[in-house]
Amino acid sequence: MPVHRSGLLRIRALATAGAVLLAVLSLPHPAAAAESAPTAPPRGSARMGMGVAAHDGSGGLPTARSTRTEGVDVSSHQGDVAWTTLWNSGVRWAYAKATEGTYYTNPYHPQQYGGSYDVGMVRGAYHFGTPDTAGGAAQADYFVNRGGGWSADGRTLPGVLDIEWNPYGDACYGKSQSAMVSWIRDFLDQYRYRTGRDAVIYTATSWWKQCTGNYAGFAATTPLWIARYASTVGELPAGWSTYTMWQYTSTGPTVGDHDLFNGTLDRVRTFALG
Numbered sequence: 001m002p003v004h005r006s007g008l009l010r011i012r013a014l015a016t017a018g019a020v021l022l023a024v025l026s027l028p029h030p031a032a033a034a035e036s037a038p039t040a041p042p043r044g045s046a047r048m049g050m051g052v053a054a055h056d057g058s059g060g061l062p063t064a065r066s067t068r069t070e071g072v073d074v075s076s077h078q079g080d081v082a083w084t085t086l087w088n089s090g091v092r093w094a095y096a097k098a099t100e101g102t103y104y105t106n107p108y109h110p111q112q113y114g115g116s117y118d119v120g121m122v123r124g125a126y127h128f129g130t131p132d133t134a135g136g137a138a139q140a141d142y143f144v145n146r147g148g149g150w151s152a153d154g155r156t157l158p159g160v161l162d163i164e165w166n167p168y169g170d171a172c173y174g175k176s177q178s179a180m181v182s183w184i185r186d187f188l189d190q191y192r193y194r195t196g197r198d199a200v201i202y203t204a205t206s207w208w209k210q211c212t213g214n215y216a217g218f219a220a221t222t223p224l225w226i227a228r229y230a231s232t233v234g235e236l237p238a239g240w241s242t243y244t245m246w247q248y249t250s251t252g253p254t255v256g257d258h259d260l261f262n263g264t265l266d267r268v269r270t271f272a273l274g
Contacts, residue, residue: 040168041199044104046128047097048077049250051165051259052204052227057242060231062248062260069093069261069268076106078255083115085254093261093268095160098147099124113147117155122272125156126202129187133175136186140194146168150195154273158197159227161187164207177213188222197274200225200244210235
């Protein structure tokens, strides 16, 4: 029996509507899509060691400590810090985050930097480098101008460049290995020009290999603060035969990030003097 033209049109319309409905139903729910998409943390919230456990894992704690001096590193993540509690637990040196990029200053820096000094600690400041947002020299100036300077008073440690995995995007900040080395050099050169001291590099060996090609050229003049959450420091980046400081855990008491200076307290004070 022949089908009337209007009937054919109705059949085709129903088929089209069904296909559209099926396509809509197959799409993920907006809430589910939002839950599955990774969310970058807000700019300014990066802190020393933020990517270490995720990329290198963690396990074990150092055993021999008699010739090494306990320290901590803090940022706005910790807020106001209980410095007396830390002092009473044996912590004798500390670093507080001062700045990030050229857009962020830690609002807790005065309490953290000054409070550690007031209880008797040797203290310093660090800068979280973001090579994708501004040049190395510009970030060094921003750091020095906002709490990252140095003075030869025996209680102030040289500034630190925290250079590690990018928590906001590409691990190497979109830079080639040679471009990353140039950026770091610009930061170090400008910091030395402004303060008269060589800044410390804080990094993890695996990041250093990935993002600088395991560049060895800074080791002759730049102290190393190595990040590794294990019972030993393991392999160091190329050029360094030893480390000055070691961040060994992010789950310590009172303040999570604990560190060891590779020497006695007298050596910490000598290092501060330059």
